[in-house]
Amino acid sequence: MRPIKIAVLMDDIKDIKPYKDSSFAMMLEATRRHWEIYTFDTPDIFAQEGKVLATCAKTQVFDTTQNWYKKEADIVLSLESFDVILMRKDPPFDMNYIYATYFLEQAEKNGSLVVNKPQSLRDANEKLFALNFPHCIAKTLVSSNPKQIKEFIKKQGVGIVKPLDGMGGKDIFKLTWGDDNITEVLDYLTHQGNSPTMAQEFLPEIAQGDKRILLINGKPIDYALARMPAAGSFKGNLAAGATGIGQPLSARDRYLCEQIAPMLREKGLMFVGLDVIGDYITEINVTSPTCIRELDTQFNLNIAANLFDAIEQQLDQS
16 A cells, blocks of 8 residues: 655744644654655645646654754655645735635645645634634624724723734734724724724633634544733733643533534534633634644643544545
8 A cells, every 4th residue: 555645735844843833743643654744835836737736845754853854855746646735834814825725726626635625724714713603702893994993992991903814912902991002003903994803802811821722623632722821911822922731621612612513524624723712712723723732742642643543534535
């Protein structure tokens, strides 16, 4: 039986932090299964004579913090030659990201399994996707109109405002009614009233952490990573200095997962990161969810193995 060929579309592997990188955890699992691994980035994809191809490199990975990878010389391969393609490119979710999903969709049509499904990556904006579950989210307004957002903040007293295409805590603001910078912040985020922006009620439960729950085919891993804001911060993002503390899922966490699971499976969103503060979903991350390695380390898990079992099951069914 020939080895399974897997391609990972990701940012340059030389720039990752291997001890915390979830894509790297997936590649380590592919190595344990003796799969052939190739890596490439969005600028490496091109279409020619009816085929979608990529300039990619066969890649080996090693579970160390130095010299963690080895690449062979670049070669050009058709995307459809891969059994599995992992779309692990970090946001921003810009037009180049969207173009990449169109290319990946061509590979999918020709038999490759793309995780996550390209069309669903386009459909499921990480902020707006949660609107499908109004009974599971905090009070929320999405609007381009600064006056509407100001009224929302006035009514709530304290609000969180953020762009629809951000990640890692960038451009997230906590605004209290009466702050003298509200107009300036909202003009900036809405591009003077031209871009929709999300406003949510401030949830004081952030002090107990912004929980990241990982789901594989709609089934949650039994532990969440509660990302505790740094001193003086309200941001539960590891990239913004938060500390990740693992904890078992609560009954409410499991309820929220049950609410979103059918739609995740329907849309082919095989690997998803659900963000929960207190009793409410704040985001549903589908582009390149993280926190595998932190949870693996704290609870002696192998989350990537669970994911690859699901991938293998899907390959067997195709």
